[in-house]
Amino acid sequence: MLTRRVFLGALATLAIPVPRRHWPSPLWRARSQVELAALRIDATRLRHTLESLSQFGRPANGSFADGVSRLAYSDADVQGRAYVLDLIKSVGLSPRLDPAGNILARRDGADASLPPIVFGSHIDSVPNGGNFDGDLGSLSAIEAVRLLNERKIATRHPLEVVVWANEEGVAFNNGLCGSRAVAGKLPPEELEHVYNGVKKTDAIRKIGGDPTRIPDARRSPGSFHCYVELHIEQGGTLEKTGIPIGVVEGIVAIDRYDAVIRGMANHAGTTPMPDRHDALIAAAQLTLAVREIVTSEPGRQVGTVGHLEVVPNAPNVIPGVVRHTIELRDLSASKLERLAQAVRDRARQIAAATGTTIDLTLASHHEAATASPVVQDAIEAAADHLRLAHQRLPSGAGHDAQSMAQLGPMAMIFVPSIGGISHSPRELTSWDDCARGANALLHAVLAADRMDVRS
Amino acid sequence: MLTRRVFLGALATLAIPVPRRHWPSPLWRARSQVELAALRIDATRLRHTLESLSQFGRPANGSFADGVSRLAYSDADVQGRAYVLDLIKSVGLSPRLDPAGNILARRDGADASLPPIVFGSHIDSVPNGGNFDGDLGSLSAIEAVRLLNERKIATRHPLEVVVWANEEGVAFNNGLCGSRAVAGKLPPEELEHVYNGVKKTDAIRKIGGDPTRIPDARRSPGSFHCYVELHIEQGGTLEKTGIPIGVVEGIVAIDRYDAVIRGMANHAGTTPMPDRHDALIAAAQLTLAVREIVTSEPGRQVGTVGHLEVVPNAPNVIPGVVRHTIELRDLSASKLERLAQAVRDRARQIAAATGTTIDLTLASHHEAATASPVVQDAIEAAADHLRLAHQRLPSGAGHDAQSMAQLGPMAMIFVPSIGGISHSPRELTSWDDCARGANALLHAVLAADRMDVRS
Numbered sequence A, B: 001m002l003t004r005r006v007f008l009g010a011l012a013t014l015a016i017p018v019p020r021r022h023w024p025s026p027l028w029r030a031r032s033q034v035e036l037a038a039l040r041i042d043a044t045r046l047r048h049t050l051e052s053l054s055q056f057g058r059p060a061n062g063s064f065a066d067g068v069s070r071l072a073y074s075d076a077d078v079q080g081r082a083y084v085l086d087l088i089k090s091v092g093l094s095p096r097l098d099p100a101g102n103i104l105a106r107r108d109g110a111d112a113s114l115p116p117i118v119f120g121s122h123i124d125s126v127p128n129g130g131n132f133d134g135d136l137g138s139l140s141a142i143e144a145v146r147l148l149n150e151r152k153i154a155t156r157h158p159l160e161v162v163v164w165a166n167e168e169g170v171a172f173n174n175g176l177c178g179s180r181a182v183a184g185k186l187p188p189e190e191l192e193h194v195y196n197g198v199k200k201t202d203a204i205r206k207i208g209g210d211p212t213r214i215p216d217a218r219r220s221p222g223s224f225h226c227y228v229e230l231h232i233e234q235g236g237t238l239e240k241t242g243i244p245i246g247v248v249e250g251i252v253a254i255d256r257y258d259a260v261i262r263g264m265a266n267h268a269g270t271t272p273m274p275d276r277h278d279a280l281i282a283a284a285q286l287t288l289a290v291r292e293i294v295t296s297e298p299g300r301q302v303g304t305v306g307h308l309e310v311v312p313n314a315p316n317v318i319p320g321v322v323r324h325t326i327e328l329r330d331l332s333a334s335k336l337e338r339l340a341q342a343v344r345d346r347a348r349q350i351a352a353a354t355g356t357t358i359d360l361t362l363a364s365h366h367e368a369a370t371a372s373p374v375v376q377d378a379i380e381a382a383a384d385h386l387r388l389a390h391q392r393l394p395s396g397a398g399h400d401a402q403s404m405a406q407l408g409p410m411a412m413i414f415v416p417s418i419g420g421i422s423h424s425p426r427e428l429t430s431w432d433d434c435a436r437g438a439n440a441l442l443h444a445v446l447a448a449d450r451m452d453v454r455s
Helices: A002-013 A033-037 A043-053 A075-090 A135-150 A177-182 A188-192 A200-206 A211-217 A237-241 A279-294 A333-354 A373-385 A431-449 B002-013 B033-037 B043-053 B075-090 B135-150 B177-182 B188-192 B200-206 B211-217 B237-241 B279-294 B333-354 B373-385 B431-449
Strands: A103-107 A117-122 A159-164 A226-232 A245-251 A253-262 A302-304 A308-311 A321-330 A357-366 A390-395 A410-415 B103-107 B117-122 B159-164 B226-232 B245-251 B253-262 B302-304 B308-311 B321-330 B357-366 B390-395 B410-415
Touching (some): A043 A075, A043 A135, A075 A135, A075 A159, A103 A135, A117 A431, A135 A226, A135 A431, A159 A177, A177 A211, A188 A200, A188 A211, A200 A211, A226 A373, A226 A431, A237 A390, A245 A373, A245 A431, A253 A279, A253 A333, A279 A302, A279 A333, A279 B279, A321 A333, A333 A357, A373 A390, A373 A410, A373 A431, A390 A410, B043 B075, B043 B135, B043 B431, B075 B103, B075 B135, B075 B159, B103 B135, B117 B135, B135 B226, B159 B177, B177 B211, B188 B200, B200 B211, B226 B373, B226 B431, B237 B390, B245 B373, B245 B431, B253 B279, B253 B333, B279 B302, B279 B308, B279 B333, B321 B333, B333 B357, B373 B390, B373 B410, B373 B431, B390 B410, B410 B431
Parallel strands (some): A117 A159, A117 A226, A226 A410, A245 A390, B245 B390
Antiparallel strands (some): A253 A321, A253 A357, B253 B321, B253 B357, B308 B321
């Protein structure tokens, strides 16, 4: 509440104690509360850039509605990035590439001693993905800067637009590649990975990065004022509640387990039902148990068996081995551990009942990333200012914001995904909601510019 | 019972009303009841031939216990068949190949007007299979003839040893290849199939067959007295009951259904549990329902989900589509239909409850093959004579005997599979049980020789 008041106070007074010499241009100036409050991005122009970007990676003879396949490091990615680089130049900034291939564009602030506000997203996609995941946040950030430049509005902090490299991680099966480099979490051995016959070092070179200097991409903690990312929700919560702005409380922790169930492969015709040790029967029970356990307590936790393979996988052979994943997500690490313990207990019971063995091993653990309460407040104040309803919610998906959260204050803005559909050509956010999100981003950045986020 | 008495009577009198000129050799003669009753195959010799045959297709540096990979038409199959051809010659017969590549070896009977008793099995294996499936029945048939030749014992009917080509059907994904040719059920289009880059016509040529003359392999109904096949059970029933001889009542019908479950693929992190249309949840429920339905009534029916695939099959994506097989087996076609109807009903309920669609289509239907009651009686009489306990049971597996059942009286003898394991290097039948099975085959053939099986 204190913070909210601080922000509203800042909007009210706009008392910028900054010498003129620190301003980016003598023409630029602080504006009246009324002028700032009335700032709105050009929704038509934002839509135009989203439609323009959608052409790079679009299926042959397809339309916007056919989605996009713009895998990181692909030719389509290179073309999309060239479009974005030109767009950044056209709004008056000079983009640069860091060694990981991230696109960065700085706009000076009035006070050169202050660290920048970083905001943006990514433009790579999954195969047969949609035109909003990443694109909306990236192009809204550019649109916001364009508006500030057109209106010659100065901010205290420098602004830095970022378009992250390889967020999706379909290529090389490991995402958040650019932002992890910035957080110092892209280990050298990862550069040796090969995907479709191409080494990661060559992929990074292809988009203009320099794999020999990855450590130089690193930013130090506190080197930015805060990080804000606008993104589509990719879930159906906002659409269901009819609320246009989601204020992300944090990015959930993800624990992924590998389950290996060993029964006994045998002849499906000659082995009586009571004599079977059917690994798929055990896997079916465990799959249903995961769902039952995850839904047995209130909360937004989710659990998924998404990958499953059967050995030998023949219609006339009783499955001998089943391997499947179990993925659990929640903001609370302790809840995740409690759920995992319940799954382990149930696995033991199922193994005993089906005459199989079940081994569960933790394959990967991603820590939750907590959003900064102050930056969340800035987003809520911006939404209030725009008279947009908002609600807090966790992000079930991973985002580059979680890399940035390791270095400084972070928060994210979600806008509704129609039908909760994402990673699909049917991924859709209404143009009105796109504009609402872009305006929330703009005003959240302006609000954060006036705030001390280190609380 | 009538039949049993006829058989025992035949053993008692051995009054063969056959002119001497019809005997295969003037030296050969009918023997006294005591001499015939005391006939036993040479168990050591049978074991030796099984061990010798096991070398063709054995893993490098492996032993008998490491099993065999003797896929039909492979080099190992060609070598194994060469061994068998030599073995047949060494026992005094002249083997020939029919156009489908089946090995046939005829021994004249005392009455040339009578049709032959056919008996044998196959020697091809699955990959990483065992040394008993097929081999035992084939080599026991040869051993039985060897014994009759050594003792110069005449039978009324000609005897015909058969070693069928490509029973397993791993190659070209379609089994009983040789016996189906004999039953006129190897359609010309099947010859066009390609497996591992080899056309079936070339595969048949490789083992000495003539694909241009497949119709000539056909036998007419009534062209043989009866067909008897010794085989390992491949299930655990006999081992469990401690009974050494199984008398097969018939080979089960097999209905195979393809289930296609369509939910909605979505982000595993952003899609709340209640909003999911998870195709794998539906598939897990259906897999468990199949087992529950099949085990909900008494009987030996079995049901198996052996093949299952998930789309897109990624740990972080809710499964959108699952395709799996449902295989139901029983001797009774009406029971199979009843079970299938229960599965269809349950699938409808599961689809409604999970927000998915489930399509079930009958992919293949194999009719049951009923064993001849008279030939079953002959096997039981032989077992009684050998003082071996016996029980009737269905064959859950397919066998060449089902092709022969389309043309004339058929029955099969099963011996115990340790642990019910088959199609595995761990497939095992004790040498004592092998010998018991071979003796049961010998005496069943001798019994059938005295019987009118057309009842």
